[in-house]
Amino acid sequence: MSEVPVSGVPVLSVDNIAKAYGGVQALGGVSFEVRAGELLALIGPNGAGKSTCFNVVNGQIRPDAGTVRLAGRDITGMPPRAIARLGVGRTFQIAAVFGSLTVLANVETALAAARGKSFGLWRPQAGMARAQALDLLDQTGIAALAGRPAAGLAYGDVKRLELAIALAGSPRLLLMDEPTAGMGAHERLALIGLVRRLAAAHGLAVLFTEHSMDVVFGHASRVVVLARGRVIADGSVEAVRADPRVRAIYLGHAGTEAGA
Amino acid sequence: MTLDSLAFQMINGLASASGLFFVAAGLSIIFGVTRIVNMAHGAFYMLGLYLAVTLADRLPGPFGYWGGLLLAALAVGLLGAAVEVLLLRRIYHVPELYQLVATFALALILNDAALWIWGPEDLLGPRAPGLKGSIELLGRRLPDYDVFLALAGPAVLLALHLLMKRTRFGRTVRAATQDREMVAALGINQALLFTAVFALGAFLAGLGGALQTAREPANLNLDLAVLGDAFVVVVIGGMGSIPGAYVAAVLVALVKALCIALGTVEIAGWAFNMTKLTLVAEFLVMALVLVLRPQGLFGRPHGAPARGLASEAPLRPMGGTGLALAGAALVAALAVPLVATAWAYAPVLALDMLIAVIFAASLHLLMGPGGMASFGHAAYFGLGAYGTALAATGLGLPTLPAFGIGILAAGAGALVFGWFCVRLEGVYLAMLTLAFAQIVWSVAFQWEEVTGGSNGLIGIWPDWPFDSRTGLYLAALAVAVVVLCLIRRLIFAPFGHALRAGRDARLRAEASGIDVARIRWLGFLVSGLVAGAAGGLYAFAKGSISPETLTVGRSIDALVMVLLGGLGSPAGPVLGAGAFTLLQDTVMRETDYWRALLGVLILALVLLFPGGIAGGRLRR
Numbered sequence: 001m002s003e004v005p006v007s008g009v010p011v012l013s014v015d016n017i018a019k020a021y022g023g024v025q026a027l028g029g030v031s032f033e034v035r036a037g038e039l040l041a042l043i044g045p046n047g048a049g050k051s052t053c054f055n056v057v058n059g060q061i062r063p064d065a066g067t068v069r070l071a072g073r074d075i076t077g078m079p080p081r082a083i084a085r086l087g088v089g090r091t092f093q094i095a096a097v098f099g100s101l102t103v104l105a106n107v108e109t110a111l112a113a114a115r116g117k118s119f120g121l122w123r124p125q126a127g128m129a130r131a132q133a134l135d136l137l138d139q140t141g142i143a144a145l146a147g148r149p150a151a152g153l154a155y156g157d158v159k160r161l162e163l164a165i166a167l168a169g170s171p172r173l174l175l176m177d178e179p180t181a182g183m184g185a186h187e188r189l190a191l192i193g194l195v196r197r198l199a200a201a202h203g204l205a206v207l208f209t210e211h212s213m214d215v216v217f218g219h220a221s222r223v224v225v226l227a228r229g230r231v232i233a234d235g236s237v238e239a240v241r242a243d244p245r246v247r248a249i250y251l252g253h254a255g256t257e258a259g260a
Numbered sequence: 261m262t263l264d265s266l267a268f269q270m271i272n273g274l275a276s277a278s279g280l281f282f283v284a285a286g287l288s289i290i291f292g293v294t295r296i297v298n299m300a301h302g303a304f305y306m307l308g309l310y311l312a313v314t315l316a317d318r319l320p321g322p323f324g325y326w327g328g329l330l331l332a333a334l335a336v337g338l339l340g341a342a343v344e345v346l347l348l349r350r351i352y353h354v355p356e357l358y359q360l361v362a363t364f365a366l367a368l369i370l371n372d373a374a375l376w377i378w379g380p381e382d383l384l385g386p387r388a389p390g391l392k393g394s395i396e397l398l399g400r401r402l403p404d405y406d407v408f409l410a411l412a413g414p415a416v417l418l419a420l421h422l423l424m425k426r427t428r429f430g431r432t433v434r435a436a437t438q439d440r441e442m443v444a445a446l447g448i449n450q451a452l453l454f455t456a457v458f459a460l461g462a463f464l465a466g467l468g469g470a471l472q473t474a475r476e477p478a479n480l481n482l483d484l485a486v487l488g489d490a491f492v493v494v495v496i497g498g499m500g501s502i503p504g505a506y507v508a509a510v511l512v513a514l515v516k517a518l519c520i521a522l523g524t525v526e527i528a529g530w531a532f533n534m535t536k537l538t539l540v541a542e543f544l545v546m547a548l549v550l551v552l553r554p555q556g557l558f559g560r561p562h563g564a565p566a567r568g569l570a571s572e573a574p575l576r577p578m579g580g581t582g583l584a585l586a587g588a589a590l591v592a593a594l595a596v597p598l599v600a601t602a603w604a605y606a607p608v609l610a611l612d613m614l615i616a617v618i619f620a621a622s623l624h625l626l627m628g629p630g631g632m633a634s635f636g637h638a639a640y641f642g643l644g645a646y647g648t649a650l651a652a653t654g655l656g657l658p659t660l661p662a663f664g665i666g667i668l669a670a671g672a673g674a675l676v677f678g679w680f681c682v683r684l685e686g687v688y689l690a691m692l693t694l695a696f697a698q699i700v701w702s703v704a705f706q707w708e709e710v711t712g713g714s715n716g717l718i719g720i721w722p723d724w725p726f727d728s729r730t731g732l733y734l735a736a737l738a739v740a741v742v743v744l745c746l747i748r749r750l751i752f753a754p755f756g757h758a759l760r761a762g763r764d765a766r767l768r769a770e771a772s773g774i775d776v777a778r779i780r781w782l783g784f785l786v787s788g789l790v791a792g793a794a795g796g797l798y799a800f801a802k803g804s805i806s807p808e809t810l811t812v813g814r815s816i817d818a819l820v821m822v823l824l825g826g827l828g829s830p831a832g833p834v835l836g837a838g839a840f841t842l843l844q845d846t847v848m849r850e851t852d853y854w855r856a857l858l859g860v861l862i863l864a865l866v867l868l869f870p871g872g873i874a875g876g877r878l879r880r
């Protein structure tokens with residue numbers, strides 16, 4: 001599913017990153033690349049190290065070893081806010097939004113941050129970027145909820161709002177940790193379809209984790225399989241699906257989930 | 261300094277360390293299992309001492325004496341169990357901040373109970389039978405009792421260690437300290453465990469107090485003093501770690517001993533009396549530890565920080581009703597000087613209210629939108645008051661520049677202290693703010709040449725046109741209006757949104773490019789400046805200030821005002837400060853037991869109206 005021509009420097013290149021928690025080797029030398037316009041699925045059983053990998057990429061944790069490059073630039077060890085400003089947006093496995101703000105204000109706050117205006121002390125934020133915020137809510141399908149407090153949203157809508165917040169930074173790389181968890185089958189495909197359109201439209205590189213195999217095999221451009229902190233397969237959907245090691249370690253377990 | 265005097269001070273220090281360790285260990289065990297920071301722990305210590313003095317006096321012979329001590333500690337343990345069952349069980353689920361103030365309220369009530377039972381005079385207990393003598397050490401006399409105490413610390417440490425390692429109860433406590441979910445999974449009776457742990461912690465505090473019988477008189481100031489020290493020790497050692505508490509207690513005692521032993525030293529030609537450092541030394545150590553190793557020397561890194569508020573309604577622009585109410589309040593405030601002829605007290609009360617409103621608004625900005633609970637906001641109030649007073653009396657500046665200097669002094673303090681504080685979360689942040697406030701307090705107290713020491717500064721009068729009651733009142737009203745409007749602007753600006761975003765979901769905010777620490781730092785600065793304005797007005801309103809101006813009590817007053825008004829509402833500080841001042845200047849003035857009254861008020865707030873006045877009105 002590689003409609004976009006793959007060329008030049010990869011948007012993200014992760015080289016041999018390692019991270020241990022006490023005795024647990026969460027990541028043991030992981031390398032992969034994501035290119036513009038590509039939807040790369042990072043899959044693997046629970047505890048494989050997927051979220052840890054995301055946290056390393058967006059700077060939330062510092063790897064013990066290895067480098068992370070964004071469009072060729074070494075960003076290893078930078079704080080999350082700096083990496084965000086370089087064009088990396090992310091969503092969390094347990095979706096996090098700003099509960100005490102309205103849905104619209106959530107996106108407006110992210111837009112203000114992206115424009116370096118968070119220290120604005122005088123002009124009210126409402127109205128600064130209202131049109132753009134509403135546009136993002138429209139794209140993610142929650143424009144009707146703009147005036148509602150974020151704290152009261154249904155979980156699927158929280159996930160959409162978080163996506164809108166992540167997109168507010170006009171990222172070139174989008175990290176999504178289980179973007180469709182807790183959604184129904186129909187909602188799930190709609191959301192991933194949306195992400196695909198956005199990626200194609202803006203040349204966005206997307207790295208996502210997913211337990212639902214219909215989403216992965218239906219929409220990913222490429223799949224990287226992680227198990228116990230190591231990459232055990234990296235290739236096209238067809239190649240990964242056929243890989244006997246993946247089948248042995250992973251698909252037997254996930255096959256049941258995909259049907260769920 | 262001689263080596264002898266240092267060694268002597270150190271043994272002495274070890275004796276103090278033991279007492280501190282008992283209290284701190286209790287605090288630490290309770291926190292480890294229940295995650296409650298028990299602000300009433302100092303009160304348990306104080307009660308242990310009072311009870312022991314009474315019992316040791318009444319019961320005959322050595323058995324009576326030592327038995328009395330033990331009995332006192334056991335009684336405090338029992339009281340702890342009762343407190344857990346009657347109060348704490350109701351607040352395990354409420355936000356951390358409310359737990360802190362609820363247990364503080366309990367401390368206030370216990371303090372007044374002691375006042376009621378034992379009266380305001382200090383009580384000196386009998387000397388310990390068998391340990392009345394002293395031994396000769398390095399040419400100085402060291403009381404036997406101090407040696408006994410110095411040994412009692414390690415003995416209790418060992419006993420606790422065996423209790424934790426060898427008994428089923430101990431293993432359960434350790435498991436619960438490490439992983440609370442596990443306790444539920446193991447099918448342990450959690451209610452019983454919590455009660456037992458709280459009783460054990462209270463017993464240790466009571467024991468610490470009881471063992472001081474032969475050393476110091478029981479008095480009503482001990483609870484807060486000991487609480488402060490115990491906090492410092494627990495934070496340095498690491499919350500939940502018993503050996504950490506001992507090491508920290510020894511460390512603090514030794515640093516103090518070193519300060520005393522050093523005496524006056526010359527630093528760059530400046531004679532500096534190191535003994536003056538003893539009051540702040542422990543807080544300096546704590547600040548250092550919190551910055552370098554926030555979890556304490558022996559603590560484990562703490563997980564996700566507790567949130568200030570579970571959920572808060574989004575801000576809305578002021579509607580017609582809100583504007584009308586604010587307008588009416590302003591008109592009423594402007595009319596106050598007119599009723600002065602009929603009710604002379606009105607302008608005095610109203611000025612107090614305005615100062616309280618400004619102070620509460622500054623704390624509210626930090627605690628509400630900022631999500632940072634300050635337990636030492638009096639520091640900035642005090643810096644503003646002292647800055648203004650010194651500029652007006654010492655430098656002889658006119659009123660307005662002096663006021664400006666006070667505000668800047670408070671801002672400078674907030675900038676420095678805030679830099680450290682914004683790196684922490686929750687209870688740790690609250691403790692550090694408290695530590696900084698104590699440092700400012702002791703500087704005000706000890707730097708006599710400049711601050712006038714305990715006498716403070718007098719003759720701080722504003723000049724024309726602020727030299728009349730009405731003039732100063734109207735000026736304060738103008739300041740209050742400006743401050744409230746300014747804060748409102750900030751809250752609706754991107755800054756206010758970023759502040760709330762960082763509070764609601766810190767990682768999310770960081771991942772969106774918000775520099776949460778810096779945003780909080782700016783919030784701290786603004787809050788400090790505003791508190792400084794309140795302090796400056798206070799100095800002019802009272803004409804004199806003293807270290808009383810910046811005691812813990814003032815910080816707590818501000819906390820109560822904010823909670824009373826409602827943490828989640830922008831109108832909260834105005835309502836809370838108004839109601840609280842009215843209460844303080846009328847009802848509380850009439851009774852000796854105002855602390856208990858305040859305590860009951862706080863408990864009622866936390867248990868019955870957690871949303872405060874504004875919250876209650878909105879929730880309806």
Ligand SMILES: Nc1ncnc2c1ncn2[C@@H]1O[C@H](COP(=O)(O)OP(=O)(O)OP(=O)(O)O)[C@@H](O)[C@H]1O
Nearest residue numbers: 021024026044045046047048049050051052053093
């Ligand atoms: N903060 C932490 N402290 C200790 N261990 C951790 C921490 N974070 C992750 N781990 C461990 O690292 C390993 C990888 O965890 P990670 O969350 O990255 O897995 P994951 O692939 O995202 O799993 P899931 O599908 O369940 O989300 C696990 O064994 C986990 O227990």
Ligand SMILES: [Mg+2]
Nearest residue numbers: 050051052093
């Ligand atoms: Mg994960």
